[in-house]
Amino acid sequence: xxxxxxxxxxxxxxxxxxxxxxxxxxxxxxxxxxxxxxxxxxxxxxxxxxxxxxxxxxxxxxxxxxxxxxxxxxxxxxxxxxxxxxxxxxxxxxxxxxxxxxxxxxxxxxxxxxxxxxxxxxxxxxxxxxxxxxxxxxxxxxxxxxxxxxxxxxxxxxxxxxxxxxxxxxxxxxxxxxxxxxxxxxxxxxxxxxxxxxxxxxxxxxxxxxxxxxxxxxxxxxxxxxxxxxxxxxxxxxxxxxxxxxxxxxxxxxxxxxxxxxxxxxxxxxxxxxxxxxxxxxxxxxxxxxxxxxxxxxxxxxxxxxxxxxxxxxxxxxxxxxxxxxxxxxxxxxxxxxxxxxxxxxxxxxxxxxxxx
Amino acid sequence: xxxxxxxxxxxxxxxxxxxxxxxxxxxxxxxxxxxxxxxxxxxxxxxxxxxxxxxxxxxxxxxxxxxxxxxxxxxxxxxxxxxxxxxxxxxxxxxxxxxxxxxxxxxxxxxxxxxxxxxxxxxxxxxxxxxxxxxxxxxxxxxxxxxxxxxxxxxxxxxxxxxxxxxxxxxxxxxxxxxxxxxxxxxxxxxxxxxxxxxxxxxxxxxxxxxxxxxxxxxxxxxxxxxxxxxxxxxxxxxxxxxxxxxxxxxxxxxxxxxxxxxxxxxxxxxxxxxxxxxxxxxxxxxxxxxxxxxxxxxxxxxxxxxxxxxxxxxxxxxxxxxxxxxxxxxxxxxxxxxxxxxxxxxxxxxxxxxxxxxxxxxxxxxxxxxxxxxxxxxxxxxxxxxxxxxxxxxxxxxxxxxxxxxxxxxxxxxxxxxxxxxxxxxxxxxxxxxxxxxxxxxxxxxxxxxxxxxxxxxxxxxxxxxxxxxxxxxxxxxxxxxxxxxxxxxxxxxxxxxxxxxxxxxxxxxxxxxxxxxxxxxxxxxxxxxxxxxxxxxxxxxxxxxxxxxxxxxxxxxxxxxxxxxxxxxxxxxxx
Numbered sequence: 001x002x003x004x005x006x007x008x009x010x011x012x013x014x015x016x017x018x019x020x021x022x023x024x025x026x027x028x029x030x031x032x033x034x035x036x037x038x039x040x041x042x043x044x045x046x047x048x049x050x051x052x053x054x055x056x057x058x059x060x061x062x063x064x065x066x067x068x069x070x071x072x073x074x075x076x077x078x079x080x081x082x083x084x085x086x087x088x089x090x091x092x093x094x095x096x097x098x099x100x101x102x103x104x105x106x107x108x109x110x111x112x113x114x115x116x117x118x119x120x121x122x123x124x125x126x127x128x129x130x131x132x133x134x135x136x137x138x139x140x141x142x143x144x145x146x147x148x149x150x151x152x153x154x155x156x157x158x159x160x161x162x163x164x165x166x167x168x169x170x171x172x173x174x175x176x177x178x179x180x181x182x183x184x185x186x187x188x189x190x191x192x193x194x195x196x197x198x199x200x201x202x203x204x205x206x207x208x209x210x211x212x213x214x215x216x217x218x219x220x221x222x223x224x225x226x227x228x229x230x231x232x233x234x235x236x237x238x239x240x241x242x243x244x245x246x247x248x249x250x251x252x253x254x255x256x257x258x259x260x261x262x263x264x265x266x267x268x269x270x271x272x273x274x275x276x277x278x279x280x281x282x283x284x285x286x287x288x289x290x291x292x293x294x295x296x297x298x299x300x301x302x303x304x305x306x307x308x309x310x311x312x313x314x315x316x317x318x319x320x321x322x323x324x325x326x327x328x329x330x331x332x333x334x335x336x337x338x339x340x341x342x343x344x345x346x347x348x349x350x351x352x353x354x355x356x357x
Numbered sequence: 358x359x360x361x362x363x364x365x366x367x368x369x370x371x372x373x374x375x376x377x378x379x380x381x382x383x384x385x386x387x388x389x390x391x392x393x394x395x396x397x398x399x400x401x402x403x404x405x406x407x408x409x410x411x412x413x414x415x416x417x418x419x420x421x422x423x424x425x426x427x428x429x430x431x432x433x434x435x436x437x438x439x440x441x442x443x444x445x446x447x448x449x450x451x452x453x454x455x456x457x458x459x460x461x462x463x464x465x466x467x468x469x470x471x472x473x474x475x476x477x478x479x480x481x482x483x484x485x486x487x488x489x490x491x492x493x494x495x496x497x498x499x500x501x502x503x504x505x506x507x508x509x510x511x512x513x514x515x516x517x518x519x520x521x522x523x524x525x526x527x528x529x530x531x532x533x534x535x536x537x538x539x540x541x542x543x544x545x546x547x548x549x550x551x552x553x554x555x556x557x558x559x560x561x562x563x564x565x566x567x568x569x570x571x572x573x574x575x576x577x578x579x580x581x582x583x584x585x586x587x588x589x590x591x592x593x594x595x596x597x598x599x600x601x602x603x604x605x606x607x608x609x610x611x612x613x614x615x616x617x618x619x620x621x622x623x624x625x626x627x628x629x630x631x632x633x634x635x636x637x638x639x640x641x642x643x644x645x646x647x648x649x650x651x652x653x654x655x656x657x658x659x660x661x662x663x664x665x666x667x668x669x670x671x672x673x674x675x676x677x678x679x680x681x682x683x684x685x686x687x688x689x690x691x692x693x694x695x696x697x698x699x700x701x702x703x704x705x706x707x708x709x710x711x712x713x714x715x716x717x718x719x720x721x722x723x724x725x726x727x728x729x730x731x732x733x734x735x736x737x738x739x740x741x742x743x744x745x746x747x748x749x750x751x752x753x754x755x756x757x758x759x760x761x762x763x764x765x766x767x768x769x770x771x772x773x774x775x776x777x778x779x780x781x782x783x784x785x786x787x788x789x790x791x792x793x794x795x796x797x798x799x800x801x802x803x804x805x806x807x808x809x810x811x812x813x814x815x816x817x818x819x820x821x822x823x824x825x826x827x828x829x830x831x832x833x834x835x836x837x838x839x840x841x842x843x844x845x846x847x848x849x850x851x852x853x854x855x856x857x858x859x860x861x862x863x864x865x866x867x868x869x870x871x872x873x874x875x876x877x878x879x880x881x882x883x884x885x886x887x888x889x890x891x892x893x894x895x896x897x898x899x900x901x902x903x904x905x906x907x908x909x910x911x912x913x914x915x916x917x918x919x920x921x922x923x924x925x926x927x928x929x930x931x932x933x934x
Contacts, residue, residue, distance in 0.1 A: 052881040059892035065721070080881035081721075083892040087613040088876050091408075092784065096797075098410025099788040103798040103881060112616070120617065198614030227598055230614070233897025234485065241701040243488075243495040257897045261699060345616045 038131050038297075042075075044290035050078045051291040053280075054107040056089030060233065061253055061278065063157070063311045064108055067295075067304045074298075077291050086113050086199065090121065093283050097123045102285045105292040111144070111277045112199060114153040115342030118281075125284045126151040128293060132300035135317045139336075140277060147342050155279040156299040157313035160334060161205055161249030162268040164236055164258070169245040179209060179269045182248060183220045190245040191226040192235045196352040199345070201232060201276070205249035206352045207345075208274035208338035218355045228356060233257065240264050249274055252312040252331060272337030278313065381756035381764065384746055388767040391809050395786040396631075396770060399778065402624035402785070409785045419625030428607070428626075432633070435604040438592075439585030441521045446528025447578050453679065454533045455562075458540035461662045462672045466925055469537050470918035474684050475530040477866055477910045478691060479890055480590035482902055486690035487514045487523065487595070489701050515599045523591035526683055528581045534863065534917075535577040535818050538855040539570060539825050541925070558663075572752075573821030575641050580772065580817045583634050587775040604630060605775045612777065620781070627778035634773045635766070642765055691910075695903035712900040722905065724882075725889035729869055732800070732885060736807035737864035743808060744768070744815025744860055745823075751816075752823045753849075765820075772813035779810075780873030787878065800883045806874040811864035818863065822856030823849070858920045862913065869909055 051071075055064050068079040082104075084092070089107050094117075096102050109117065118124045136155060144150035163176055169190070176182060182191065194202030196218075209217060227244065229235050236254050239247045240261050250266060252273075258264050280299065282292050298304060305320035314332045315321060321332050341348070398409065403420065407413030422428070456462055457469040475483065491498050491514035499510025513519065547569060551561035567574065589605040597606055604626060611623040665672055694700045698709045716722050750756055751765040771779065783806045787797040796802045826849055834844040850857070872887045879888055886905065893901045 058895035060895045062896060078882075082879055082881055082884065083888055083895070084876045085613060087618060091618065091781065092877065094408070095410060095784055095788045099797070100792075101788055101795075101797050116616065195614070198610075199616060229598065231594065231894070233895060234899070237700065237897050237899060238488075238492075240699065241489070241495060243492050254897065261702070349616050 041290050041293055045077060045288070045294040046075060048077070048288040048291045050080070051288050051295055052080045052082070052103055052105045053295070054089040054092060054104045055081050055083045056086040056108050056113065057278070058085050059083045060251075061108070061157075061311070061313070062256075063304065063308050063313065066307050066311075067299055070303060071295055071298050075294065077294070079295065086110070089113075090117060093117065093123050094121050097284050100285075102283060102287055104283055105286040105288045106280045106282055106295060109153060109279060109281050110199075111147060111149065111153065111155075111279075112203075112340050112342045112345050114149045114279065114281050115147055116345070118149055118152045119343075123284050124152040124281050125286075127154050127280075127282050127296055130154070130293065130297045130300065132297055132317070135300055137316055137318045140316055143339075144277070149342070153277075153279045153281050154296045154299065155277045155316045156304070157278045157308045157315055158275050158336070159201070159278055159313055160252045160268075160273040160275050160332065160336070161201060162252060162266050162273055162331070162334070164239050164247040164250035164255075164264060164266050166239050166242055166245055166263055167265050168263050169242060175265075175267060176246070177267075177270055179213065179271055180217075181269075182246075183217075183224065185224075187245060188224050191224055192238060192244040192247045193226040193228060194232045194235065194249060194251075195228040195230050195356075197228070197349060197356055198230060199349070200230065201249050201251050202228075202230075203345075203349065203352065204276045204340050205274045207340040207348050210348065210351070211341075212271070212338050215351070215355070218352075222356050236264075255312045255331075256310075266331065268331060268334040272335035275314075275336050275339050277316075277339075279316075378756055378760070381750045381754055381760045384750055385760055385763050385767070388747070388764060388812075391805070392767050392770045392812070395779070395782040395809070396774070398785040398789075399624050399627050399774065399782040402620050402782070403628045404621075406621060408618075408620045409789060416621065419619075419621030419623075420629075422619075422622045423625050423629060431602050431604060431607050432629070434602070435586055436633075438520060438524060438603060439582050439588070442524025442585040442588075443528045443532075443578055443582040445521070445525045446532050446581055447574070449525070449529040450532030450536055450577070451574070453529070453676070454536040454540050455566075456672055456676065457533075458537040459543065459663050460665050460669075460672065462665060462669060462676060464673070464676075466918060466921040468676045468680065469533070469921045470914055471680050471684055473530045473534045473917055474688055474910070474914060475526045476534065476863070477906075477913045478687060479870060479887075479902065479906050480527075481594065481890070481894055482691055482899075482906055483526070483687055484523065484591050484594035485700075485899060486687040486694075487519065489690060490514070490686055491519065514595055516595075517599070517601060519599075520592055520596045520601055520603075523595055524585045524588055526687075527588075528585060529683070531581050531584070531863075532577045534859055535580075535821065535856075536570070536573060537921070538859055539573045539822060540566075542825065542852070542855070543569070569825075571644075572824035575644070576817040576821045579637060579641050580814065582637070583769075583772050586634060587630065587772075589775070589777060605777050608775055608777045612781065623778050623781070627774045627782070630775055631770065631773045635769070638766060638769045638773070642762060688910075691903050691906055694900055695907050697900060700899040700903065712904045716901050716904045716908070719901075721884065721892065722886075722889045722901075725884045725886045726905075726908070728800070728883050729886035732804060732807060733865045733868045736804055736811065736868050737861050739804075739808045740811030740815040740864040741819075741857060741861040743812060744817075744864075745819045745857060747812070747816035748819035748823045749845075749849075752820050753826075753828065765816075768812050768816040770813075771809050776810075776871070776873045780875075780877040783809075783874050784877040797878075798880055800880045802878045803875065803880065803883070803885065806878055807868045807871065810871060810874065811867050814863045814867060815860040818856050818860035819853065822853040826852050855920055855923070859917075862917055862920070866913060 053068065057064065065081060068081050071077065072079050090113060093104050093107055096104060140155050141150060144153065144155065165175060194200055196202040196206035206218065232251065233254055235247050236250065236258050238244055240258050240263060255266055280296055286292055300317055302320065305315040305317045306323055308315045309321045309324035309328060309332065312328060312331065321329055402408060404415055405413050406416040406418060453472055457465045490496050491512035493499065493513045496510065496512055498512045502510035543566065547565050548561050551565040556564060587605050588603065589609065592601065592603040592606045593609065596603060608623045608626050612618045695712060696708050698707050747764055747768045751761045754761065787802045790796055796805065830848050831844050834848045839847065869886055872891060875885050875887045879885060890902055890905060
């Protein structure tokens with residue numbers, strides 16, 4: 001599988017040097033904690049007895065709830081999950097830190113949010129070394145190092161984006177094989193999309209395809225008059241109900257919800273899938289630091305990683321996909337195409353707003 | 358003005374006056390803490406370049422950014438939408454309220470409860486239901502139209518008309534809910550006097566009923582107008598896709614849809630909304646204080662229904678039609694949706710009970726249901742009591758004019774600021790309380806926020822009802838030896854309880870539906886229903902959102918029906934006595 005991360009990394013030599021530097025940095029920082037230290041963390045976590053997790057994905061990733069329940073069962077540490085939107089999680093964490101009233105011990109984030117919280121809000125602290133840290137795919141670690149957020153965000157999975165179609169409205173011979181096929185005039189007014197002007201999946205798709213296909217692609221796509229929405233799960237429902245022929249970008253994590261329906265199908269275009277990293281971060285001051293780190297470690301456990309794959313998310317731990325059902329494996333095997341560029345998020349959001357009025 | 362009395366409080370003794378002034382001033386101070394403190398954070402946010410806690414400087418950048426052609430147009434259009442929604446809502450609410458409260462239409466109490474049902478449906482679900490009914494291509498109404506007449510169906514809920522329709526539904530339900538109690542208790546002898554003087558029924562309605570009902574109507578209309586001005590979910594789901602922007606969706610965009618939230622601009626929008634709507638409150642207050650129009654006096658009052666005779670069944674048919682079109686369609690979608698395997702896909706094998714089983718076994722939703730019930734009951738009760746106190750002081754007390762005006766204005770403020778930005782203001786305000794007061798992160802923060810948010814509706818509904826009761830009844834009780842508390846309890850409370858009960862129900866519903874402050878303040882482990890609806894909605898589990906809505910809707914509907922029945926029974930007893 002060929003993976004290219006971002007537009008800036010062009011040569012094999014650069015990639016090699018970066019991998020080398022990640023290995024060196026990883027080695028020096030100790031991607032894995034010594035076993036003795038980690039046992040002490042576990043003991044301290046049990047004494048803390050509680051963990052508060054802000055789920056900034058708004059409940060869209062069911063694995064978080066699954067992990068919270070299993071963690072509680074295994075360690076006897078109560079996990080309180082508060083569901084909210086990413087912007088709300090960011091502001092709650094910021095105000096808690098500034099007011100000196102920390103509540104959240106962990107917050108689920110995407111890479112753009114983690115970059116913002118680290119560099120602009122300065123509300124995150126390094127998670128520290130985890131025993132399973134070295135199991136995280138080297139490609140993910142490399143990318144996180146490039147953005148400078150490897151220390152504050154633990155990636156547990158990768159969300160891939162494809163196209164959801166209504167098979168009654170899109171005959172097999174007309175199914176899109178490429179992202180370019182969305183520009184076919186027959187789909188004008190029949191597309192629904194996650195709004196690219198706001199942080200989220202639509203923006204991930206915009207950033208990735210803007211880099212790969214350029215501004216003219218998006219100008220042509222905007223001319224197709226897609227229906228812009230932020231209610232992404234409901235957008236998939238609307239495709240299933242026949243209100244729209246296709247939804248793009250379709251987060252594979254939403255697929256379990258509609259996969260039983262006979263009239264929908266997910267397609268992964270031949271160029272590959274735009275993608276985004278999903279993970280957790282730890283605010284600067286927390287009340288249950290050990291429980292937070294133990295939970296971060298638990299997210300990399302085989303149990304959670306396997307569940308992530310079952311929920312159609314590409315697990316961060318290489319090999320965890322192997323035990324997933326074949327239809328899941330096929331989808332998750334899609335080539336990773338491109339993703340956002342957190343430091344350029346502001347600029348790209350403005351561009352998206354210019355194009356999609 | 359035929360039959361209208363103007364009651365003005367008599368001058369009290371010095372000691373009584375001081376005691377009452379003290380109590381009223383104490384209420385003013387309490388409201389100040391509850392309302393002004395978070396509002397001050399909003400003002401601070403609008404005048405500072407960074408959000409609270411971050412280094413920044415004084416600036417007017419938010420207001421400057423607001424002063425753009427686009428934003429001014431949004432304000433103007435928002436005003437238009439709110440006026441259209443609340444105006445049509447008033448006309449419909451008054452007409453339907455009059456029918457169910459003042460006529461002998463069959464099933465009046467049931468109609469009353471049915472017509473108010475849209476109030477109890479979560480806005481996201483209402484928007485989704487109308488999206489399914491009137492989406493341009495796949496909407497059921499358009500499909501039915503195509504089947505009957507051919508061609509494209511004319512319905513499109515993602516339009517100006519769709520947004521107005523959405524606003525009208527809530528506005529009608531709200532205004533009807535507020536108006537029916539006072540309309541039912543309306544003294545029919547006032548109407549009779551008008552008729553005796555030769556006025557037609559229609560003219561009597563205009564010249565007698567409307568002026569006497571002015572305090573209730575103006576309160577209901579103004580509340581509904583401001584709610585429309587700050588309406589969020591409908592414009593977001595139905596308006597934005599059609600390029601329609603309203604104030605609340607613009608604030609939402611500025612806070613939630615940018616890489617970095619622009620708090621100076623968002624809070625400036627909140628402050629401007631407050632400044633634009635506050636004069637309306639002042640105007641209504643000025644008009645109302647010119648005279649308190651009472652219909653329940655010491656001469657005995659005789660509320661009796663108007664006999665429709667041959668029109669009885671025609672009016673019944675009209676009620677049925679309205680109930681089917683405006684209530685039956687979305688509520689039917691909701692109830693059916695809770696039994697469908699997949700919301701919106703019908704068929705022989707499409708039905709299931711599994712969503713009920715899943716919801717009733719989901720600890721997250723069950724916990725939220727329990728917390729909401731507790732917060733709803735306690736919050737609505739506190740809001741009802743506070744609202745009654747506010748209404749009593751501003752409408753009936755003999756406190757100084759500035760105290761009464763202050764109490765009245767403060768009770769409006771939480772409504773005058775859009776909920777999207779008010780949730781952030783609550784977060785800032787409670788987090789930055791002195792360290793000795795640990796409100797943030799506890800369930801108490803939510804309770805305080807809910808009581809603050811319910812204050813406008815509780816005080817408006819109660820103010821309208823209090824204004825209708827003549828002060829001579831209280832004076833009569835005091836002459837008979839009753840003390841102040843006994844007078845209030847056995848005279849005023851006996852007469853206004855249906856409105857007080859409605860204020861409790863409306864406050865409870867508001868707490869159940871409230872999202873912005875709930876997300877910002879929910880304590881860990883104490884999630885509430887509105888947040889669990891966001892959670893289910895976020896996963897696209899519409900069927901389970903329907904189940905939650907049905908579980909909430911049924912008891913509220915029964916409660917609303919019971920209030921109507923009890924009031925009717927009491928009025929019948931009163932008339933018979």
